[in-house]
Amino acid sequence: MARSNQLVVPQATQALEQLKMEAAQTLGVQVPADGYYGNVSTRDAGSLGGYITKKLVQIAEQQLSGGLR
Template sequence: MNNNNNNNSLQQMGINVKPALNNLKTEVANELGLSNYEQTDKGNLTARQNGYVGGYMTKKLVEMAEQQLAGK
């Protein structure tokens, strides 16, 4: 799956999800104890730390989608 095509499609529809995803990333990093994540050089973090952020973001996004589908 090519994310560029997906992002371009969203942009053509006038939808910009990047700020919301960046906010979620920062929120998740803070919950995981990685303060000031947006200013941190991600190259200085371990793959495990970066993986936790991405994995937990995915978990939260799936939970949000499930709640919406359930009508909550």
């Protein structure tokens, strides 16, 4: 099945992968060696998604406020 998600800024791929790894490490979620997250529990996947969303909102707020807090 082909992915329907496409990044608006393709250069963001590496930054998003780094954020995903940071989230997994912070939350204690085992990162699959093959990169396939289909076997990650629903709870862990939701935690990862929530953490990533929270971080992205923080980054956007910092950029909108014109600097670091």
